[in-house]
Amino acid sequence: MGDGVEGRVDELEEMARLCRIDIVKMTNAAGSGHPGGSLSAIDCMVALYGTSIRFDTNNPNWEDRDRFIMSKGHASPAMYAILHQMGVLEQRDLLGFRTMGSVCQGHVDMNWTKGVDFSAGSLGMGLSFGLGCALSAKMDSSERSIWVMLGDGETQEGQIWEAAMAANYHSASNLRVIVDRNRIQNDDFMEVQMEIGNIGEKFASFGWVVREVDGHDMTALVEVFRWVDSSDEGPIAIIANTTKGKGVSFMEDNPSFHGKAPDDEELSIALEELS
Amino acid sequence: MSLPSVGGASRDGYGNALLRLADDPRVVVLEADLGKSTKSCHFREKFPERTVSLGIAEQNMMLVAAGMASSGKIPFASTFAIFTERAFEQIRNGVARPGLQVHICGSHGGIHTGSDGSSAQTIEDLAVYRSIPKMTVIHPCDDLSAEELTVQLLNLEGPSYMRTGRNKVPRMYDEESKLDLRIGTGSVLEEGNDVAIIACGVMVGLACEAASTLSEEGIGCTVVDMHTIKPLDDNLLARLSKQCGCFVSAEDHSVIGGLGGALAEWLSSNNPIPLEMVGVKDRFGESGGVSELMIEIGLTSESICEAARKCIDRKNAA
Secondary structure (H helix, E strand, C coil): CCCCHHHHHHHHHHHHHHHHHHHHHHHHHHCCCCHHHHHHHHHHHHHHHHHHCCCCCCCCCCCCCCEEEECCHHHHHHHHHHHHHCCCCCHHHHHCCCCCCCCCCCCCCCCCCCCCCCCCCCCCCHHHHHHHHHHHHHHCCCCCCEEEEEECHHHHCHHHHHHHHHHHHCCCCCEEEEEEECCECCCCEHHHHCCCCCHHHHHHHCCCEEEEEECCCHHHHHHHHHHHHHCCCCCEEEEEECCCCCCCCCCCCCHHHCCCCCCHHHHHHHHHHCC | CCCCCECCCHHHHHHHHHHHHCCCCCEEEEECCCHHHHCCHHHHHHCHHHEEECCCCHHHHHHHHHHHHHCCCEEEEEEEHHHHHHCHHHHHHHHHCCCCCCEEEEECECHHHCCCCCCCCECCHHHHHHCCCCCEEECCCCHHHHHHHHHHHHHCCCCEEEECCCCCCECCCCCCHHHHCECCECEEEECCCCEEEEECCCHHHHHHHHHHHHHHCCCCEEEEECCEEECCCHHHHHHHHHHHCCEEEEEEEECCCCHHHHHHHHHHHHCCCCEEEEEECCCCCCCCCHHHHHHHHCCCHHHHHHHHHHHHHHHHHC
């Protein structure tokens, strides 16, 4: 890695720590929400927003920005935490999460939150939406890239593979997917619910360029996104191996924290671990 | 009214409209392998760089359209009416909820589709799309009106669903009268004071036939082409409910939730006058010739006449 990157990694790791604190705080304040999949995805998002994505914090709706499609829309706390770090959302916005009139809706919503590019909440749709954004960028001869964050459980939806098939056919080289491979879905571990095997191989068989990465190793993430930026190939799928609930011991690898908020006691333990 | 000329099918009007819309560089066309049927094929032939062929994958198509709309395009996505329903939740959550300007066209709707049989004979599309917030729902009666209304979609904010038909039908409009059409405004084709027959799609022509039969009995009918099922033309309904005192709805669609259902909702809240519904009575269709099927299902001018007489009797008994 080049000069200064190590310092940058420290900075990103600190940003991820602050995001994790926001995630547990806002779900606790709401008394509901999805901390597990937010904590697993957040390092990838920090690495992306911190280094690669073209995003104007003063103008979050800049027409030629890169798009970030949070297809696993229940991981909205991760999105709001990032937007807080980017200066788009305030702490008080985050603490209004899931309350009436809040800009932080239960699932990410492009009509409610500046800097959110997709209204999610129903799994399996974001990759198709991203493909539409990617094809439009090509038609406009724009350099913008389209990033789509998928959950691994979400890839059980057939529409994901409709989109994967179409993306390759339409040469959507500006389309990039991150699969948050945390191995847990709503009810239980995927291997209990319906394991789908090697997701990277599946994308590769649809003609995608695939890289696997440790989704919590900031150095590796920065490297992989740097490689993506320099690549003319695509569409690209990054399979990020992650741990659900990463960073909070009792949430890690624990299916019950997919869709459950920490209570006050759990919050104080979590904050201590994240301090 | 002069005798109607025989035109194309309403799907032909949709195809012609896309060509007229091509001047606007924002317009893109999305297909799911049925461009030859929906008639988006003409646009694809002339503007391949602005046509996205997505294969037999309707769910993906609706969200690709949504993504394109979020990027400044105005997508027109078409397939058979019944296959748009396969992507109902995609349309609900991915298109309508964010209020994206995606125009969906479902062709081959209704019993009038004929010999393909019940799998293609969509009889619930108007009902399901009408139930989605922000959706405009349109069902034109001939090729010229389909063309004109499709062209107007360019300036409609938000999503729409239009059902077009497979088969050729008599024209209710000509090149001049089509210019008076407006999305959201019902077209009054005939004026009379005894009953208002409010129809859409292929039933508009049959409503005019029924009005002609009824006039020989001394019954004066207003005939409305209610091409826009949502939003309903409140002003027109308010006027006609006073003027005629009873309504007949006529649609090649289930009587549950479509135009008849919409009129029933309107009347119960505004002016509870008698309403008789001509439509598909909670059953699926079957294969057959168009004429014999329409008789079997009860979608005929005679059914409209019977409904009108019954409706007038109810009005007079009240």
